[in-house]
C-alpha cells in the first residue's frame with residue numbers, strides 16, 4: 331500500500347472509531363430504573379411538602395452539586411450597579427431601555443452588562459423575563475442604542491463577528507430568538523445579559539471569566555467538586571436578579587428565568603438554586619437540562635462532557651457511559667423548582683435534545699408538585715406537535731421545527747406566565 335492509501339485507511343479507521351463513540355443514538359434505553367424523587371437515600375418515603383422541604387429537597391440539591399453542576403461558592407461579592415444609559419422613548423416610544431453595568435467586586439474588570447427593556451407607560455412595576463444570550467446584548471434587537479459587547483465570542487461568522495469579536499453587523503443578529511416587541515406588548519419586560527460576560531464558552535478559558543474571584547490562595551482552576559461554566563452562568567442570573575430587586579420599575583416577585591439549549595440547562599440550575607425566580611423556563615435544554623439521561627437518547631453524558639468539558643463539574647465526568655450510577659436523574663432537577671411553575675419546551679426536529687425525555691422529566695417530577703396540591707403533567711405520553719399542555723404548574727410543548735427559541739415558544743411562555751402573574 332502506498333503512503334496515500336495508508337493515510338486514507340487510517341483516516342477511515344479514525345472516523346469509524348469516532349462515529350462509534352459519538353453515534354447519535356435515537357432509540358431510547360428502557361431497561362433502567364429512575365431514582366424515586368420521593369425516596370430519600372436512607373430509604374424513607376416522603377409524603378408531605380413539609381418533609382420534602384425539610385429533607386429530600388436539600389438532599390437532591392446536594393447530589394446535583396456534588397455530581398453534576400458542581401458547587402456554587404457561597405461567598406458574597408460586593409456588587410455595584412451603575413446605570414450606563416436610560417432611554418424612556420426606546421423602540422419608537424413604546425419602551426424604556428436601561429443598560430446597567432453590574433460590577434462584581436472592586437476590580438472593575440469583573441462585570442456584566444444588563445440590558446433591560448420595560449413596557450412604556452404602564453405606571454407600575456413590570457413582570458420580567460430574564461435570560462442569558464449567546465450573541466451579545468446587541469444581537470437581541472437591532473436597536474442602535476444597545477452597546478456592542480467588547481467580549482470574546484464563540485462565533486467568527488463575518489460580518490457579524492470577526493475573529494470572535496462583534497461588529498455593528500451583529501445588531502439584531504439573534505432577534506429571531508428574542509421577540510422583544512411581543513414580550514413588551516404582552517406587558518412584560520425583558521432583561522438579558524451576554525453569557526460571555528461571566529465566562530467565555532470555551533474549554534480552557536475558565537480563568538478569563540469570574541471563577542478566579544473565588545479561588546483560594548494558589549488555586550488555578552475550579553476543583554472537581556466546584557462549578558463549571560453552567561454554574562458560573564447560573565450565578566450570573568442570580569446577580570442579575572439582585573439588580574432587578576433594586577429596580578423599582580420591575581416587579582421582582584414576578585421574574586421568569588428563561589434559557590435556550592446550554593442556557594436552558596443554566597436556567598434550570600439557576601431556578602433550582604435560587605427560589606427568587608418565580609417561574610423557570612427551559613427551551614430545548616436537552617442533556618444536562620431537562621432530558622432524562624438514563625434514556626441515552628440523542629446526546630449522552632459522555633458525548634457532552636467530551637465536547638464541552640468546561641460546562642459541568644470535574645466529578646460529572648465519572649458518569650461518562652455510566653448514567654445508571656448517577657445518584658440523580660434530571661426529573662429531580664425539575665422537582666427542585668417545585669412548587670414554583672416550570673415550563674419545558676422541545677422542538678420536533680431537535681432529537682439531539684430528546685424531546686420525549688424532556689417531557690418525561692416533567693412527568694416524573696410531578697409527584698413533588700402533587701405534594702403541594704398542584705397539578706404537574708398527567709399523561710405519561712408526550713403530547714403531539716404544537717399541542718401545549720399547560721393547565722397545571724408544569725407546562726410542556728413540542729414546537730414544530732428546529733432547535734431554537736421562536737415566536738411560538740414565547741407565545742406559550744407568555745400565556746403560562748399570565749396564569750400565575752396576572753391572577
Ligand code: GCU
Nearest residue numbers: 591592593615616617629634
Ligand atoms: C450542542 C450540545 C447541547 C447544547 C447545544 C446548544 O448541541 O450538544 O448540549 O444544548 O449545543 O447549547 O445549542
